[in-house]
Amino acid sequence: MVNNIVTNSILKKLNVISNNISIGIIEIDKEGIILSFNKAAEKICAIKSKQVLHKSIAEVLPKLNDIEDIEINKKVNKQKVYMKDKTICVTKIPIKKGENIEETIIFISDETEYMRLMEELERNKDISEVLEAVLEMTYDGIVVVDKEGYVRMISKVYSDFLGVDRERSIGKHVTEVIENTRMHIVAKSGIRESVDFQKVRGRYIIANRIPIIKDGEIQGAVGKVLFKNLKSFDSFSKKINKIEKQIKQYDGRSSENNNAIYSFDNIIGRGKAIEKTKNIAKKAALTTSNVLLIGESGTGKELFAHAIHKASDRAYGNFIKVNCAAIPSELLESELFGYERGSFTGANKEGKIGKFELADGGTIFLDEIGDMPLSMQVKLLRVIQEREVERVGADHIKKIDIRIIAATNRNLEKMVHERKFRQDLYYRLNVVTIRIPSLRERKEDIETLIYYLIGKISKKLNKYIKGITVEAIEYMKNYTWEGNVRQLENVIEMAINIVNYGEVIDIEHLPKEITGRRIINNIEKLEDVINKAEKEAILNALVVCKGNKSKVAKLLEISRTTLYEKMNKHDILS
The missing domain is CATH 3.40.50.300 (P-loop containing nucleotide triphosphate hydrolases)
Incomplete structure (x- = not known):
């Protein structure tokens, strides 16, 4: 496979198909000479292919050349550069023949539209009007979820592609609408995922997932399928499947090469x-x-x-x-x-x-x-x-x-x-x-870590997990974690191995040392017991009512003012 890619240019093999996606794909040889430059790359870089082909990338596109050097068996992923008032996400993949890099494939995506959308969201209190206007005009596959992972908006193009009713999708959890999605994970962790391969209806798509953050708090996430025209997906999916396998060969192996792999x-x-x-x-x-x-x-x-x-x-x-x-x-x-x-x-x-x-x-x-x-x-x-x-x-x-x-x-x-x-x-x-603080000193980070680890480990094990229950999260928040993050990671991995494919992690999937701890610790002050029960009732109501505060207050039979006071008291994000 590697030799085929080296011998025959990837973009030549993909031919017209590569011009039907909104990812820019640039191919350079070991000397840095540009071999291929698709239409999306032309648009993102604001330059015609004939102006850059067979020229040095260092001369014509120096900012793309200046990012971290590529090393054998290492994928340099998700770096940002700024070109001509655009925020561009760059992924570099080295193609090796023997022990030497023969070519490099550079994937670029323009994230400016997302940044502008985020600015609009910051300026407009009525998020729905802004997003509805964007989604009605776009030809792209876009979905917006709230911080609990419930679909708030979805473009018609995307709902048609998924084969779901657009109106009925609104209000459903994203896992009920999109197969193998990670939107709810990003909405919880606040960690963006760029140029990610996702299997939908037996085929691969490429997606960007970006958290919506306002005043330092995660409000939800925006996802976009990186195709100009989703109808072109069928012919492209077979090719992208091969490339996806190629990428996996180079992902996560740099630890063998005396390189720092974490930032x-x-x-x-x-x-x-x-x-x-x-x-x-x-x-x-x-x-x-x-x-x-x-x-x-x-x-x-x-x-x-x-x-x-x-x-x-x-x-x-x-x-x-x-x-x-x-x-x-x-x-x-x-x-x-x-x-x-x-x-x-x-x-x-x-x-x-x-x-x-x-x-x-x-x-x-x-x-x-x-x-x-x-x-x-x-x-x-x-x-x-x-x-x-x-x-x-x-x-x-x-x-x-x-x-x-x-x-x-x-x-x-x-x-x-x-x-x-x-x-x-x-x-x-x-x-x-x-x-370095212990996990006991980082109680506020436990939920974020849980969602991050579920995403990371489920991807490693190639096992789709829908999510985790509020009750299971609360048990883990109340545990002492003497083994810190490493122990938390082990617990999540064990739970993912036990839970059925496509289901949620619940209390039954956690070790008894965690679920039994709360029972033992229940011998405590009555005030503490009441506060814990009150906090759990509010959290459960928020899930049931999908974050709607008016409905939560009505369900709990308290005023909205009292609800906000209690949420503030228990450090529950509004």
């Missing part, structure tokens, strides 16, 4: 605790100082290490991870420093380059630094002070330029007092200390 966008949460931590980390990324990440197991210390490297000036250098607890102490020195040929029995005949040398010009991440033996701590201190390494069995030293990010779940200060960790090394590492 700050991958650290999910909008709560004060995690936002404060991210802000500190972003500032640290702009410096060259050593960083010490402190936090319980499962809080995401490695994600922060990746993100700091990726946001730094060293982003184009290697990101080398070393788990100090996983490598036997007798092998740790040869792993970190490397060794010369014939240095010891059992050594590689050609010798081996060490982790410090691999990280030269980049970052080395020393995970579980508290488990490093004292004998090795002395040698690490010398590396930090002298910025040089000496391989085992070598008679010369090598200068290196590295940044160190260390992480631990142990109390290093206490270990220093107990003489289990060198004080001088502690101060060398402890230049910028970033404490």
Whole structure:
């Protein structure tokens, strides 16, 4: 498949079909020369194909060329550039032949219309009038959902394509209208999804899903099928199916290539605790100082290490991870420093380059630094002070330029007092200390994380999940999560494996350690019990009434003023 794509241009194979989608597709060779340029690309870039074909992309479209360099087996996804008053989302896919990149396919989509629509929504209190006007005029497949995932508007073109009655679709949950949709996930997580492949009625479509955020709060989401004319979909779907398989080959494998694969966008949460931590980390990324990440197991210390490297000036250098607890102490020195040929029995005949040398010009991440033996701590201190390494069995030293990010779940200060960790090394590492909050300190992020993880894991397992009940979410919010986000991820994955395809996760799909906790904890103050029951009643009523506050107040037999007071009291978003 790869060789076919390299030998015969993808766009030539797709021929006219590629001009029936609103995604711009640009194909360049390994020298950066533009081989193909479809009609959508012409429109988005405001330039004719004849002006760019067989020319260097660096010369004619420098902004598309300037984004992150592509590496073998890595898909550079969902980056933004700004061209001629347009916001353009860019996805780059390298096509490899053997060990070398032969061509690159660049997908571009114009998100300006969405941005303008969001501005209109900000300026207009009556959201329906603005959207109705847009949807009546458009030839695109567009759907709008509220924050609970209920369809508020859908374009006629899209409803016709789906084979559903447009009027009857309004008010239904989006999962009842669109097969394998993730609109309700985006409406909960607030995380945009661009150029995503979705299977509908046995065929693949390409969709953008963008959250509607107003005054910092998620109000819903807008989804768009990226076709100029949905009638052209049938002929295109067979081709896009092949490309989708090709993309999967390159997705998520860059961890084998000493690259940081996570950015700050991958650290999910909008709560004060995690936002404060991210802000500190972003500032640290702009410096060259050593960083010490402190936090319980499962809080995401490695994600922060990746993100700091990726946001730094060293982003184009290697990101080398070393788990100090996983490598036997007798092998740790040869792993970190490397060794010369014939240095010891059992050594590689050609010798081996060490982790410090691999990280030269980049970052080395020393995970579980508290488990490093004292004998090795002395040698690490010398590396930090002298910025040089000496391989085992070598008679010369090598200068290196590295940044160190260390992480631990142990109390290093206490270990220093107990003489289990060198004080001088502690101060060398402890230049910028970033404490990662536990999930217990991030209660407001749990629901967002739940929806994000459902989307992520269901996609990984290729299993469509409709959603999760309010009751199940409440049980998880009240749990202590000693294993933090990693434990939450395990619980969600277990639930997805148990629940039937297309159904919702409920209490019965959660471990008893979570569902039993609330029963045990029910022996508490009467006021606390009443408050919890009151909050749950309001949340359930909001779901039943699809967010309509007047109906909620009537159902609960209280005034709207009292309802808003109680929602404010219980931190329920309006």
